[in-house]
Amino acid sequence: xxxxxxxxxxxxxxxxxxxxxxxxxxxxxxxxxxxxxxxxxxxxxxxxxxxxxxxxxxxxxxxxxxxxxxxxxxxxxxxxxxxxxxxxxxxxxxxxxxxxxxxxxxxxxxxxxxxxxxxxxxxxxxxxxxxxxxxxxxxxxxxxxxxxxxxxxxxxxxxxxxxxxxxxxxxxxxxxxxxxxxxxxxxxxxxxxxxxxxxxxxxxxxxxxxxxxxxxxxxxxxxxxxxxxxxxxxxxxxxxxxxxxxxxxxxxxxxxxxxxxxxxxxxxxxxxxxxxxxxxxxxxxxxxxxxxxxxxxxxxxxxxxxxxxxxxxxxxxxxxxxxxxxxxxxxxxxxxxxxxxxxxxxxxxxxxxxxxxxxxxxxxxxxxxxxxxxxxxxxxxxxxxxxxxxxxxxxxxxxxxxxxxxxxxxxxxxxxxxxxxxxxxxxxxxxxxxxxxxxxxxxxxxxxxxxxxxxxxxxxxxxxxxxxxxxxxxxxxxxxxxxxxxxxxxxxxxxxxxxxxxxxxxxxxxxxxxxxxxxxxxxxxxxxxxxxxxxxxxxxxxxxxxxxxxxxxxxxxxxxxxxxxxxxxxxxxxxxxxxxxxxxxxxxxxxxxxxxxxxxxxxxxxxxxxxxxxxxxxxxxxxxxxxxxxxxxxxxxxxxxxxxxxxxxxxxxxxx
Numbered sequence: 342x343x344x345x346x347x348x349x350x351x352x353x354x355x356x357x358x359x360x361x362x363x364x365x366x367x368x369x370x371x372x373x374x375x376x377x378x379x380x381x382x383x384x385x386x387x388x389x390x391x392x393x394x395x396x397x398x399x400x401x402x403x404x405x406x407x408x409x410x411x412x413x414x415x416x417x418x419x420x421x422x423x424x425x426x427x428x429x430x431x432x433x434x435x436x437x438x439x440x441x442x443x444x445x446x447x448x449x450x451x452x453x454x455x456x457x458x459x460x461x462x463x464x465x466x467x468x469x470x471x472x473x474x475x476x477x478x479x480x481x482x483x484x485x486x487x488x489x490x491x492x493x494x495x496x497x498x499x500x501x502x503x504x505x506x507x508x509x510x511x512x513x514x515x516x517x518x519x520x521x522x523x524x525x526x527x528x529x530x531x532x533x534x535x536x537x538x539x540x541x542x543x544x545x546x547x548x549x550x551x552x553x554x555x556x557x558x559x560x561x562x563x564x565x566x567x568x569x570x571x572x573x574x575x576x577x578x579x580x581x582x583x584x585x586x587x588x589x590x591x592x593x594x595x596x597x598x599x600x601x602x603x604x605x606x607x608x609x610x611x612x613x614x615x616x617x618x619x620x621x622x623x624x625x626x627x628x629x630x631x632x633x634x635x636x637x638x639x640x641x642x643x644x645x646x647x648x649x650x651x652x653x654x655x656x657x658x659x660x661x662x663x664x665x666x667x668x669x670x671x672x673x674x675x676x677x678x679x680x681x682x683x684x685x686x687x688x689x690x691x692x693x694x695x696x697x698x699x700x701x702x703x704x705x706x707x708x709x710x711x712x713x714x715x716x717x718x719x720x721x722x723x724x725x726x727x728x729x730x731x732x733x734x735x736x737x738x739x740x741x742x743x744x745x746x747x748x749x750x751x752x753x754x755x756x757x758x759x760x761x762x763x764x765x766x767x768x769x770x771x772x773x774x775x776x777x778x779x780x781x782x783x784x785x786x787x788x789x790x791x792x793x794x795x796x797x798x799x800x801x802x803x804x805x806x807x808x809x810x811x812x813x814x815x816x817x818x819x820x821x822x823x824x825x826x827x828x829x830x831x832x833x834x835x836x837x838x839x840x841x842x843x844x845x846x847x848x849x850x851x852x853x854x855x856x857x858x859x860x861x862x863x864x865x866x867x868x869x870x871x872x873x874x875x876x877x878x879x880x881x882x883x884x885x886x887x888x889x890x891x892x893x894x895x896x897x898x899x900x901x902x903x904x905x906x907x908x909x910x911x912x913x914x915x916x917x918x919x920x921x922x923x924x925x926x927x928x929x930x931x932x933x934x935x936x937x938x939x940x941x942x943x944x945x946x947x948x949x950x951x952x953x954x955x956x957x958x959x960x961x962x963x964x965x966x967x968x969x970x971x972x973x974x975x976x977x978x979x980x981x982x983x984x985x986x987x988x989x990x991x992x993x994x995x996x997x
Contacts, residue, residue, distance in 0.1 A: 461515060473523040476506040483529035483579045484664065487545050503545060521574060526610075529577040534596040535585075535617060542596050546572055565603045573607040581661060582644075583617040584637040584681055593638070593645045595732035598781070601646035602705055610654045612695070614647070615661035616640060619679040640681045647691050648783070649701060656695045658688050704788050706935040708780040711792055714928035715769055718799060718858055720921065721878050727759050728773050732781065735774040742766045760867040760875060767864050768798045785937070789944030796932075796945050802859050803925065807950075809855035810922050814958075816848050817915065821964040827908065829963055839895070845911055846891055852918050853884060887914040912960050919957055926955045 414422070460469070481487065482503065507524070510517045532544035547569055565572055582597060604612075619637050644658070660680050716725040730738065742765055761767035766774065775791035820827045826841055860868065868875050879885055890910050930949055 466519075469519060470523060473509070473520050474527060476509050477520055477524040478527045479504050480529075482545050483531050483577075485531065485533075485581070488531065488533055488543050525571075525574040526576045528575075529579050529611075529613075530575050531579045531581065532600065533581040534594055534600070535581060535583045542600065546575065565600065572603070575607070576610045578604065578609055578611070579613045579615070581615050581617065584619060584640065584643050585617075586636045586638045593642055595781075597643075598646040599732075601649045602703075605649045605651070605701070605703065608652055611657075612650070612653050612655070613657045613659075614644070615659055616643065616681050616683065617661045619681065640683045641687060643681075644683075644687070644691060645783075647695055649703065650695045651701050652698050653695050656692050658683055658691065700937060700939065702783070702785055702937050703935050704783045704785055705780045707785075707788060707792075708776045710928070710931050710934060711776055711795060712773060714925070714932055715773060715795055715799065717921065717925040717928045718769075718802065718856070720856075720882060720884075723878065724759050724761060727762055728770060730774060730777050735777040735781075738762070738766070739771070739774050739778070742771065760871065761860075761864060763863075763867055765863045767860065769795055769858075772798070785940075789942075793945040796947055798859070800947065802855070803929070805855045806922060806925065809852045810919075813848055813852045813915065813918075816844075817958055818964045820845075821960070821962075822966055823963050827912075827960070829961060842891075842895055842907065846895060849888070849891070849911065849914055849918075852915075853888065856918065856921060884914060884917045887917065912958075915958060923955050923957070926950075926953065 457463075487503070505524075507520075510520045510524075530544055530546045532542055532547070534542050542565075547565075580597070580600070582594070647656075650656075660683070712729045716728050719725045719728070761770050772791045772795035776788050776795070779785075779788035779791060817827070819825065820841075822828065823830075826838065887910050891907065891914065894907050894910075930951060932947075932949065933943055936943060
């Protein structure tokens with residue numbers, strides 16, 4: 342007790358003000374040394390108070406008399422006076438240096454005094470960590486104390502008092518780095534996946550998302566990494582789950598699944614998972630379900646997302662009870678609670694897996710790489726976003742598409758928006774919906790089958806893009822050589838050439854046409870049915886705008902007036918298409934980054950073509966002219982042939 346009292350007193354002394362002649366906890370580095378303070382000029386008010394008016398008048402009269410005498414001096418007298426003045430000034434400078442040297446000997450620490458911060462330079466790290474714990478640690482963050490208050494006023498953005506002092510993190514960078522280790526390493530944060538519905542997970546750390554749209558806060562945990570990037574630093578989690586299954590689907594809870602996906606990369610030190618008894622409902626939302634119609638998942642299905650985790654030091658699986666149930670109600674009859682009875686064998690199996698370092702297959706990351714690759718072929722953001730359906734959205738769409746296989750085209754509903762996802766889906770979008778389902782189930786085999794379908798459909802278009810890119814690269818290298826149309830030194834001397842302009846547009850149109858997606862007949866039907874709306878989705882893109890400008894310059898013969906903008910438009914159009922090409926190449930290289938390392942069967946035979954040089958066109962340099970200075974003579978050819986025959990004979994002699 343005495344030691345704790347003395348520690349608190351010492352801490353309070355550190356936080357005391359400077360009026361008691363004690364240094365502050367964290368102070369600004371002062372740039373003024375004692376020497377600077379001693380030699381600093383006095384303020385104008387002090388000078389004005391200390392000046393004698395009589396002396397001032399006498400000094401003015403003396404200066405006036407000296408100036409008057411200088412007018413009657415000859416050349417020798419002026420020189421003597423100047424030398425005397427310079428000698429007096431040199432003596433004053435020498436005297437000042439002697440005084441400064443003497444002061445530095447008397448106070449040797451004066452040069453380093455201004456750079457000392459007593460909190461960081463005098464206190465050991467152990468004491469600073471204890472101070473951080475007083476300011477940044479609250480053990481109630483691991484209880485349900487804050488869940489009720491925060492959840493009841495979630496949409497009102499109510500700020501709950503957590504009794505922390507995070508202001509210390511804004512003092513300086515060192516305080517922030519040391520304090521964050523205590524804030525996220527010494528606290529255990531509770532997170533709840535019970536209420537479901539619109540609000541998603543609840544936790545004291547999931548406040549103030551990084552976005553202006555408050556509706557983004559109503560997520561199922563899929564956007565934790567984007568909305569709450571600081572959560573990746575948390576080292577201790579306490580999770581409250583429920584087996585309640587309002588949708589009736591066999592898949593595990595999406596919020597908890599996405600949470601496990603998130604922390605599988607941050608690797609926390611400890612994880613405590615509490616499963617609520619059957620019959621508990623949330624008071625704030627007033628669920629009045631009939632107990633006979635409520636469906637629950639098995640504990641094995643609820644805890645299935647834990648199989649994504651590895652290298653966690655401590656995992657604890659228990660039934661939630663006692664102080665962890667203050668905000669839940671079981672029809673006011675505690676005897677109606679039914680515990681899930683988690684099997685000990687399941688606990689041991691999950692504990693060995695989560696705390697071990699065995700390889701883990703992250704199908705959701707394999708699916709993300711596939712979506713990135715397929716999305717690189719599509720330029721419309723709306724259509725590209727639809728390639729990655731949300732949790733639980735893929736299965737109903739696939740069931741609807743399966744029922745419409747034999748339906749006539751004229752019976753299709755004219756849905757607005759995406760022509761690739763109708764009652765009959767485009768093969769790429771359909772395959773991505775299957776991979777989404779496999780990702781939710783973490784089914785590697787089903788994912789590879791669907792991925793093969795997507796890659797095989799995209800491969801012909803990819804090969805066309807490669808050939809078109811090679812043709813465009815060869816053409817650009819030809820016109821970038823010295824004395825050619827796109828030579829760097831001919832920017833202001835380019836002569837209009839309708840033939841060259843026409844050839845450039847033809848190459849550009851062929852290059853852009855290679856990026857148009859392949860579509861089956863049923864997708865073509867809907868695109869043609871809504872052709873005007875479909876074209877409007879791309880009309881405002883940079884590529885279409887530049888192509889229209891180039892076509893207008895050719896048709897209206899505007900080159901004679903100003904040819905320079907045409908060259909700029911052509912370069913910009915080539916760069917725009919090249920960026921999409923490089924995006925496809927980058928996504929293709931990363932297709933199998935998250936495939937199991939011990940699994941050599943990718944499910945498809947596709948060449949990543951890692952040998953290709955992927956880079957943008959550099960319009961600021963000319964292409965070199967690669968050709969021999971002169972053709973070899975017949976004598977040189979004969980000499981080379983003789984050397985070649987000699988090498989072959991030597992190799993044959995070595996063969997037994």
